Amino acid sequence: MQDLLYFIQQLINGLTIGSTYALIAIGYTMVYGIIGMINFAHGEIYMIGAYTALIAITGLAALGIAWLPLILIVALVCAMIVSSSMGWAVERVAYRPVRGKHRLIPLISAIGMSIFLQNYVHLAQGSRNIGFPALIEGGFRFGAEDSFQTSITYMQITIFATTLVCMTILSLFISRSRIGRACRAVSQDLGMANLLGIDTNRIISATFVIGAALAAVAGLLLGMYYGSIDPLFGFIAGLKAFTAAVLGGIGSIPGAMLGGLILGVAESMTSGYLSGEYKDVVSFGLLILILLFKPTGLLGKPEVEKI
């Protein structure tokens, strides 16, 4: 019974982290699906979202506003606006001019952008980590009083619920809206979509904006969950999210969700049963293994090499 409760606890923790990875992974997978590049600066956009949310929360607190839903919504909206503008600007400045060149060139440009953004926030806000207030406290507990108890905090429930809502909206947007349909067309064949009158530049920009907005949501959620942020925390999270995207099959949106959840659970099981220090080793190891044995991921389509 004890063991089962412990296991369930790790599962819940893993799913919580995993669902936020999934949110970030969407940005990677959509961009890769359309223009076939790894947006290395995506982790930084997520970090900027978290910083903006914290600035908004602190600003509202200074103004004396204490109504929780209002604070959360304002922080969320601010973070999404700033992050999506950042996503748009990054694509415009660093990726559009090098689009279509040799594969390594956009990738190096993206690494440069990632270093630039990291240091931009580092210089503006300092390198120390800053406490993020836990606005949502409390939770449910299961199990006997005197032994190990499984708990689900309200924060975790909020994360699940928000992720679910975001994913539903995204799926509806991709499958029903005009831009969503254009996105799918462009990811199937960019040149053909262009010939058929789709403004591909706008669609690519839209992809970056959508991915950045979802990353900002993850930034706010994970900031509250972990309780502190620093300019470097986007890097590892971005890498994890990329792993999740590859795990699920890069280019596939349901794959990113599945990959995020699997990765989150794998990580929390490692921390729970082995040691927290090795969780990064496990996720990178997982990435290497997947790329070796099933480079298309769980839900990805095999790629045909054309001459």
Add this chain to the structure above:
Amino acid sequence: MAAHNLKHALFCAIVTLIISYPILGFNLASEGTTVTLEGAKTSTIVGVLLAAVVVFLFQLFRDNLMGSLRQLPAVNPLANRKPMEQSKRLKLESTLLTLMIIGALVWPFIASRGAVDLSTLVLIYIMLALGLNVVVGLAGLLDLGYVAFYAVGAYTFALLSQYYGVSFWFALPIGALLAALFGLVLGFPVLRLRGDYLAIVTLGFGEIIRILLNNMTNLTGGPNGIGGIPDPTLFGMEFGRRVKEEGNTSFHETFGIAYSGEHKVIFLYLIALVLAVITAIAIRRLMRMPVGRAWEALREDEIAAKSLGLNRTAVKLSAFTIGAFFAGFAGTVFASKQGFISPESFVFLESAIILAIVVLGGMGSQMGVILAAIAVTILPELAREFSEYRMLIFGAAMVLMMVWRPQGLLPMRRIHIELKKQE
């Protein structure tokens, strides 16, 4: 058209404000557990507003600006010059190289101790950049975990000296070979992957090595690192004031000169110089050998190279292993120079810096890479007050370089034969 431009300019200006004002305009300060918000300095806010105005004006008049820029006569005097004849160019290059090496040999005897120490670091970066140049520049394999091989070299020497008392000269080949072995073992499975997947896998590998070094506390000392790494000896002569190991003599006593701490610094510099020159020459030779040609062929067109009978895996693996070998070299020298190493020195940023050197110098071009290594290491030292902006400028330079001049400052020129026109 004008209305469309105005709308676009306004949009760009607003985006500039959105991405800069919240982050730059408010400073988060934490006192204990409470976080407070402070407004930024007026100068910062004025700067942000000014940036938005500049973006607005630029976008508004972009068509005119670009048009008038194009009408300007070509200012670049080198643009229309005839390429130098190949034999002349090679002669010029070798003269320059000889001069550089002579200059580098004289340098430690005229410069201050600090400058020589810094030059040793420059040489280590040159070795690293030349090694990575083989992998990225010649073979076209983007390796983002190059620092892992550097760490293997450094830790090999540190651990061997700590546990078995192995000296620098024994550890040097062992470190390099072990790093090469790591390259081989890692490369074997991952080199089948496509370019950008390879980048991520090597990045993951680099992080795994660093995390392992950090956590295997009883072997590597964890975050505390390993100290007391011995200096290299010259034929059994030590450079310390007192001889540490039995059977050795000390340098200053043998030659009957006064003890000076500078001897050791100069000696290390010379070792690094010799190794860097060896690295450069070895790679220069390799480039002209069939294997070097195969690297470039594979970089240019994998399918064509394959259909001409090249073994893809073997060619890639050789580049990867040779790159790792030289990183191991550099790592051993680094460990000996610092006398202390910890996982802090082997973070991803270090890989990114080495990559930036290769990219800035011009992928594949040895001369360019050497000059870029010197510039990237020395410029931040010269401009100390800007040192906090170093990485910001690095990142921006990488992006700008890719946008404007992806071939680098001193692009690689292929050795080729020109057909003479028939009379």
